Amino acid sequence: MGNQMTEMLKGTLEGIVLAILARRPAYGYEITASLREQGFTDLVEGTVYALLIRIERRGLVDVEKVPSEKGPPRKVYSLNADGRDQLDEFWRTWSFLTERLEQLHGGGRS
Template sequence: MRISTELLKGVLEGVVLHQIDAGINYGYEITKTLRELGFDDLAEGTVYTILVRLEKNELVNVEKHKSEKGPMKKFYQLNDAGKTRLTLFWTHWDFLINKMAELRKED
């Protein structure tokens, strides 16, 4: 299903945090997994932009490993602040889906 980019922008950070927490911790792997889940139009650059922001906001710990080709690869792991942000994301998500369900019932 094709989802509006604008709609996705509001949730992608939480989705990426969730993927990192699930052990998918390399940028390309995150993008690949999300595409397999149906986020077909997700650009790899979008995920990397989010990863840079997570690192800048100190929500992840980063380990660099040598790559067979090209630059060092970054692997991400949630730190305590990242886990707190992920919990808050799911709290907000639950609130939103409950309110959307209530709105739908009103119709």
Template sequence: MDTTQLLKGVLDLAVLAVLKDEDGYGYDILRRLRTAGLDEVGDASVYGTLRRLFQAGLLNTYVVPSEEGPHRKYYGLNAAGRDQLNRAGKTWRNFASTMDALLDERGVAA
């Protein structure tokens, strides 16, 4: 199954989840997503998602000077972002549970 469409539907949630415990800059967030197993996530998708989540009021940003190149723009969850992460996480868990039940009922191999 092509996971590209699935990834589009959950990228907001995935980005919020990787920022739950630690702020990060764009490439760092991309690396964390890929390390978690979302190998197919694209650079442009992540940067676009970060901009959109910031514009929606779910993230704070700040700039940190870098001795190795340009300054880095860090993103972190604010209270609205944490609320959204909790709501979206519950929605995802309910959806995944429903899909698991459907697959189990139909005898689909895991």
């Protein structure tokens, strides 16, 4: 990813992760793998884990420890009501921004 992509991703990664969790509960590695499958190949796993800690502290997800076949229990994250509200706000903001960017990209034509 180029520097511009990295900077833009920093501002949207929380919303992207919340959108992934809106589909189904997942643990950190699953989320990272999903992002990589979608083309975010340079995303560092630690970035996702740091984000998960932040959204957990903010009360946007519920966490369940699930036994793992390979090592310690996994923390499975699921979106709760506060997380859904935050995701809704993310999509409203995203829609606003993309509409304005499309106008700018189209030379200001509406």
